[in-house]
Amino acid sequence: MIHAKQALLAEGWADNVRLTIDAGTILRIETDAAARTGDARVDTLLPSLGNLHSHAFQRAMAGMTEFRQAGRDSFWTWRDLMYRFMDRMTPEQIEAIAAQVYVEMLEAGFASVGEFHYVHHQPGGRPYDNPAELSERIFAAAAQTGIGLTHLPVLYTYGGAGQADLTAGQRRFGNDADSFARLTEHAASALRDLPPDARIGIAPHSLRAISPEDLARVVAAQGQGPIHIHIAEQPQEVRDIEAWLGARPVAWLLDNQPVDDRWCLIHATHMTDAETDALAASGAVAGLCPITEANLGDGPFNGPGYAAAGGRFGIGSDSNINISLTEELRTLEYSQRLRDTRRNVMIPAQGAVGAFLYTAAARGGAQALNRDAGVIETGRLADLVAIDSQTPALCALSGDGILDCLAFAAKDGVVTDVWAAGRHAVLNGRHPKREEIFAAYRKAVAQLIRD
Ligand code: ZN
Secondary structure: OEEEEEEEEOOEEEEEEEEEEEOOEEEEEEOOOOOOOOOEEEEEEEEOEEEEEEOHHHHHHOOOOOOOOOOOOOHHHHHHHHHHHHOOOOHHHHHHHHHHHHHHHHHHOEEEEEEEEOOOOOOOOOOOOOOOHHHHHHHHHHHHHOOEEEEEEEEOOOOEOOOEOOOHHHOOOOOOHHHHHHHHHHHHHHHOOOOOOOEEOEEEOEHHHOOHHHHHHHHHHHOOOOEEEEEOOOHHHHHHHHHHHOOOHHHHHHHHOOOOOOEEEEEOOOOOHHHHHHHHHHOOEEEEOHHHHHHOOOOOOOHHHHHHOOOEEEEOOEOOOOOOHHHHHHHHHHHHHHHHOOOOOOOOOOOOHHHHHHHHHHHHHHHHOOOOOOOOOOOOEOOEEEEOOOOOOOOOOOOHHHHHHHHHOOOHHHEEEEEEOOEEEEEOOEOOOHHHHHHHHHHHHHHHHHO
């Protein structure tokens, strides 16, 4: 049982809310209820956000690519460094890094994560005896931390648009549609050892890394699960796809695949107004990764047009350069303000911007991760976060104003508790295993840098 002084329920704010959780889902909600002995007592209870896009291993190289080299630094020079770093990682190191990342996500207030998992093979490209070896390392990290996992094994076949060969740095990613089918079968089977809220989907990496034929094949084989794809992150990628397939990436995908509410288009940064409207109308989620997109110099999302068209979106921490829920929300809105030289941009009509960003991202994240969550309602998964409304950043506000303050004025330290499908993973702002997980992470990173 959880007792909250106030909570944001599906129908709005309520006081003295008591939640009964059973088998990971919300069984009963009482309002104006007194706390009882044994209740976990919190201040303000919110639906938690799902972090819809993560490459866990990249956390270990955070800060290593922030120096300027001769020539022009770009997304593509960053990617080369990332490949070199990743090429030495062992399964044990990948597990230790992922566990650290998931503790940081939980403590920031994310109850679940979509792990867009593309390192599958040994250094050099030979598959492990178990094709899902590295998927299982991610599962172990999820099990250790309690985070809700949506596993998204990646199909990555080519080194660039037009079916170019993989480069040396990409060999650990490579699968064709057949070996990918074997990988997902093994991963789905191993996933059954995780709690029942764990999900699996697929992630065709991007239009530049696969063929249209394989994309059609893996999508047809997928059925109901989530389908995530990187798209239109960089202008060069838009030009390459246009030259190869005859259309801009988002337009091509919408014209050639049955894009609907199973889909999550990661970034979708460079869209025309027509693409923006069409993506919004599809029911798919735009997977926005504001901190990473700023760090990599991707560009700002077409926020005003997408919000006006009722487009769905969620938040991902992608490269994990900085894992912060509050920072993601404000970076999203500030990128819009800096481009448009005005305030309160990414909201459909009028209203509280922080509250809109938070509640829309909670719903969009849950949809993209195939979790029945994102609002507090009976029958939904108990993916919940509690914050302390009496901290200096929040104490002057009430109702939706709390969410505006959370997005623009607070830091993640206001998070006191997190439940992932009812698992109480953060208490008093801390994950119970944070010290041992951090010790293993520190050891793994020291090894990685030395080797
Ligand atoms: Zn990504």
